[in-house]
Amino acid sequence: MKSYLKGAFAALGLLSAAGTAQAAIFTIDFTTAGAFSGTAPSSPSPTTVFATATFDDQGGTGSVTLTMNVFNNLSAGAYVNDWYFNVAQAPLSGITFVSGIEATGTPTPVENGKDAFKADGTGGNFDFAFHFTTTNPGELAQGKTSVYTLTGTGITADSFNALSVSAPPTAGNGGYVSALHVQGYGNSVWISGEGSSPSTEIPEPGTLALLGLGLFGIAAARRQKR
16 A cells, blocks of 8 residues: 555544543532532622632543633622532542642642541531631632642543532431532631533644645545545
8 A cells, every 4th residue: 555545544543542532521610609618709690600629531541630720700809718529539649739829728739539528517427528728818809710630540520420428327417419618708608519510622723734745645645546
């Protein structure tokens, strides 16, 4: 087989392999309507999202990027002190800080277990949690982001679409996909988040480049044949 044909088929083979590894994203939205303990801030309105947590598996398994965002619409002076999550394959094997605001709260900035960490009130028990400082610098406040890499056997973005459990089982609490604690506005509140179904990302630039390479190889083969 001509070398240019071999190159074309090789490029198309790489394209096929890349197409099967599309990244998935799972996002949790937070509004003050999700308050389950304490007094919510006056801003934003109960129907307006003020924070999100996004899990991105980047098309693979075993490693997921978590991005925690607090928007500028949160009440002045308010910040997120604690942020709790679940994972189907608890506990995680690793939680590594990447960028933004790092969890440095006391006594333990990052906690990792299985149904081991209780949110206030009816929050139930969660699998891992981040605790941010309550003084600047270091507050996870308006316009701030915190990014971590989460590792664990076989985890994907969908692994974090799991619910907290009641503790003890007869307590009748739990059932939240995530919960955060907001304070700094003269009061404090615990708020549950609402997750959406994991979505698939569009092909990344590398995949599009492979497509172009494959088409170029086919065009070259046709020219040589003529």
